[in-house]
Amino acid sequence: MLGGLAKSIFGSSNDRYVKSLGKIVDSINAFEPTISALTDAELAAQTVKFRARLVQGATLDDLLPEAFATVREAAKRTLGQRHYDVQLIGGIVLHRGEIAEMRTGEGKTLVATAATYLNALEGKGVHVVTVNDYLARRDCDWMGQVYRFLGLTTGVIVPQLREDERREAYEADVTYATNNELGFDYLRDNMKYDRSQMVQRPFNFAIVDEVDSILIDEARTPLIISGPTDDKSELYLQVDTIVKQLVESDYEKDEKQRSITLTEEGTENIERLLETAGLLEGSNLYDFENTQVVHHVNQALRANKMFRRDIDYIVKDDKVVIIDEFTGRMMDGRRWSDGLHQAVEAKERVQIEPENQTLASITFQNYFRMYPKLSGMTGTAATEATEFYEIYKMNVVTIPTNVPVQRIDEEDEFYKNTQDKFRAIAKAIAEKALTGQPVLVGTVSIEKSEMLSEFLNEEGVKHAVLNARFHEQEAHIVAQAGRMGAVTIATNMAGRGTDIQLGGNLEFRIEDELKDVPEGADRDAAIERMRQEIAEEKARVLAAGGLFVLGTERHESRRIDNQLRGRSGRQGDPGLSRFYLSLDDDLLRIFGPDTLFSRMMNANMADGEAIGSKWLSKAIETAQKKVEARNYDIRKQVVEYDDVMNDQRKVIYEQRGDIMDADTVDDVVVDMRHETVNDIVGASCPPGTYPEQWDVETLKRRTAEVLNLDADIDAWLQEDAVDPEMIEERLSAAADDAVAKKIEAIDTADWHSIEKSILLQNLDHHWKEHLSTLDALRQVVHLRAYAQKTPINEYKAEAFALFERMLGNIREDVTQTIARVEFRMDAPPPLPDLPTLPDFITSYGAGESGGGVIGTDGLITTKLPPLAMREPDDMSGDPYAELGISRNAECPCGSGKRYKHCHGALA
Missing domain, CATH: 1.10.3060.10 (Helical scaffold and wing domains of SecA)
Incomplete structure (x- = not known):
């Protein structure tokens, strides 16, 4: 009670800390008249002056007020955007190596420019980490205008870049990249044979966007670089056929732990089946000789009984593609490790790719802890503040909004079963569609999004579906989700990175509608007309109540729910959010207390009837806390x-x-x-x-x-x-x-x-x-x-x-x-530069959330030493034998023939 009284009088520790940063913001604002009076050339020359002061002994903190004022002015001139005071506070927090928690729509992308510019002045490089390639490219192009105006260089790291392109991007003052690419480049660098082949330079400072998604959600699985091993496709298919014959009494499934084990009866059953198939040594499944078979049986069990199509993965172009449980995106090229992906491929009867052997591995925790200074930003970090401090030694600072939040968060509605719930959702959406209020619907899986789509079709509601099947159009669909009468169904909104602007997004409308219109008076007139249309439409949407965010299910983590809610009510706009739940929801079915089920069922709820109570919401929050813990x-x-x-x-x-x-x-x-x-x-x-x-x-x-x-x-x-x-x-x-x-x-x-x-x-x-x-x-x-x-x-x-x-x-x-080793004095023919060794694979380990694998270019460039090394019994006459060249690769002697038909020909 006394604590609550003190907090009401003096504010929380977070409030007091944010208030203390106001003095620095006042110093930044004091520079604004002087900085605004500079010409473009004089403003750009500030960077040279700042760097000279650093050489003379000034610290980054000494430069902060003037440097932030410089960035703000550069953003006004290049982007037409001026940092709010709360955005400057966010920039100070990032510079200090802390996490800035800022609500959706508060402009985190712009916030990062202040801290990035200040720290890039040292010339040691700043990494801005994003969750996907689209955002890395977009932010580098968009915010890069500010840096380039001020004389800094920028680079972006995305898949499929050549080694020299990567090296050049890392040498830039500001480098945008995804967390995966950074981690894999680090591992690849430490497999090179020459320092000059490495692409990264020593770590300095990183700002992680969507820090909770990258350092919390994705940190359950390590990054792995691996190489192929022997093909065991036939064994996977045989074991899969056997496992499909098991009945429910043959195994025990624990959905909480995502584990599955054979019962005693199941063990005896599978021993008979394996023995008949000739896959069992002796008669006991758990004899030492059968270790490999046991492993395959366990993975086939998980694939068939635990992993669900269209929820954990989809089959596309005859390949099993993992679905990211946090973002709902397809994770093209990624693979579960330890034989699990092969087991799922056998289950779906698609081509089985060979297993891989680990060559290098690291977790995101240990990768990002190598940065001398690390900071992050997100809309939802407070619930994980303890973990951020314990693992990364980063404090979470909640930044107030620029304009008070107007969104209304209604209590959850609870239904008896999924069918009742989805009917109620479809009716609620149809009602909103009649008034013109835009609706954003959040689902937890592709299956649920498609089920809801069918209900909406029955109601005659026009809508767009955004999930892993249609991720190519996601930015365009999300950008227009705030238009009059728009209904958008999205599978997991975490990390989408695109603002939902009421009335529509001008930038995307120009891209969609005017892509074939050349520059000139006609295009300018069309853009001005669109701008007026958006302003008028926004006024109508505001009158209808703003964006209505509807959650079809509670997620395991409260953060994901808050991210979904945060899409509504940006920059003081009105908005509404509500979640619809049922007893069939995974969260309540797996993690909810038994009393919850009994009380709900005993209440004799009628079909289609909805209830809502604070007790129910509390029980759900308790279940979420269990999962988070x-x-x-x-x-x-x-x-x-x-x-x-x-x-x-x-x-x-x-x-x-x-x-x-x-x-x-x-x-x-x-x-x-x-x-x-x-x-x-x-x-x-x-x-x-x-x-x-x-x-x-x-x-x-x-x-x-x-x-x-x-x-x-x-x-x-x-x-x-x-x-x-x-x-x-x-x-x-x-x-x-x-x-x-x-x-x-x-x-x-x-x-x-x-x-x-x-x-x-x-x-x-x-x-x-x-x-x-x-x-x-x-x-x-x-x-x-x-x-x-x-x-x-x-x-x-x-x-x-x-x-x-x-x-x-x-x-x-x-x-x-x-x-x-022995040496021959007759040197081989001169070698051209050999390409990097191919066929290494980058992946996630098979953690709780699965993981994946991305095919990459090679890792190591080796050149033959001037004199060939030979073992005494190896005098075959092939000067390239020690390089381990693939027999189907081009022979390095320059003949143009395959290696197996040239120097690698068998005697």
Whole structure:
């Protein structure tokens, strides 16, 4: 009670913080008369002056008032838009590395220009992160006018760019990009063999648009780069056919956890079916030999019994395309990992693409935490403020609206079943359509949007459907959703990025209606006529009550509901929002308390009858909080496990960078060789033991295998002062001498290039295998909980042991390769620049929300060293054998033939 009284008198901590920023806004406004008086050339020259002041020791905070005033004036002259004071407050919040929560329609895109310009003055690059390619391109073109006017360079990162185009975009002062492209470029860069091939530069500052969507919703699944493995299409089809024969009593489904397991009866049933099909080794499904079959059965079960067509995915052009559960968009090219996507392809009987092996992986949490300064903006972040601070150390600041909100949020209406609910919705929409009030309807799936479309057709209501099937037209449909009498059905409105303006959107009308009209007086007159029509139509829409937002179902997260509501009532416009619910809704069916069902059913609601109560709304909010807490736990667990891998990833990537930057790696290679000798001797001649206890045969065999030496160890053992240290010193010296003699005739620069290549290739090979091992470990480590052990602690301990073993294997393999490699003095024909290696795949891991895969261009450009490396038994005469060139690729010798018909021809 006292807290509420204090808050009413002094305001919340958020209110006090926002009020304190008003002094800085006053300083910015004080510069406006001076800045407004500058000519265009003088205004553009401000950037040079600011940069000079930075060199002289000024800080960004010192420059902030004048720099913000400069951006505001540049926006007025280029865009015709002037930052409101609340937008300047948002810019200050972004500059300070915090999250600006601003309602829809408050102009977040313009807000970002102030903080972006100020931080770009340092010349270290600013990344503005958006949720899709359309917004990245749009914002770069649109807001780029401001930056270019002030003398800054801009770039945009979207799929299908060439390496040189990416590099140029990252070198710009301001770079717009999607979160996926940034993460994948980071992983790809750390698979390159030369620093000059990398496209990104050191991280500086990032502003994340729709920060809740990117850092919360999409953070449940890691980004993965993978390469193809063996084709197992036939096995998937066989297992799918068997799983389709199971009945409900054969498995238990937990929709809350999105998991499914075989019952005892189901296990016996599937064992018989697998045995008949010849897929079972022995008679027990869970024998070690059947591990792979069990994995395929589990994934086929999930695909058939848990994943639903037109909700989780659609089939388009004979391909399974994932639907993003947060935005309702098709995720073209993305694939679920761990064989799940193949299982769904088998279920739908479309072409099955091969599985992939992980080559590199990172979560969004660990990627974005690498930025020294990170900020974000969204319309809905307050409900996740705790998570933002705990994971990213970012505070959420709620920015007041420029004009008070006029929208009315009505209580939810509750119906007995889905049919009653949709009939009521269709009637409500028909009533609004008669008055001309525009309606935006939010659905949770394609299936529901198409069902509602049928009901509206029965009512004779003209409408537009926006879902994953029609996402190409989404910006145009959304932009005109505020026109008189418009009815728009949208599947998940998160991240649409297009304002719904009452009366219509002039920019999109020009694009749609005047695209074939050339510049000139006729076009200008048509634009002016459209502008007047929009103004008149807006007045009629305002009189009808503004935009009516109708939710057909509550989402798992309150944020998504708030995003939908926020589409109405922008900039002080009137508006209305209402949600329609039923007992059949997934949220209530899966997460609602049992008492909710019993009370509703006992109320003997008549068909078509609606009720609404604060108690009901409270129960629904409680269900949403449950889901949000569960999803937070999932994301937190993803971070905990990835933190373990992240520490190891940093070590490997730093080592790769050091190797690429070093002029020579002789000292590293020598140290590896000596440590390998130490390991070999230590294993066969343990300290504190007598010579007669040593495993001499193993010592001689390992010396020959790894060091390629025929050392006279038997003679050394006859000496009186023999001990492990003496043997180690002699083996090390002999190994050093052997390598020194081998490289005497080789040019020093060539040798350094070969050493680097050997080091990097071994590092990459073992890191890839290590990632695969950690994936497998993570799949099973939860079982340790049955032994009263904490899975994450067990994972940390075993991951560390595996990492230590990997480093030992790298040392040994590098030593063995250098010891056994031989060189030919006849250099191969000169090589053209080889293209980057193809067929790597970027993807999401299979988290709770699924994930995906995007086919990309290649990752690594390798050039043949001046002298070809050869193992003693590999004298095939093919100078390109070590490059691993695809047999169907063009031969690098320049003949124009396929490699398999040229230098790669089999003997």
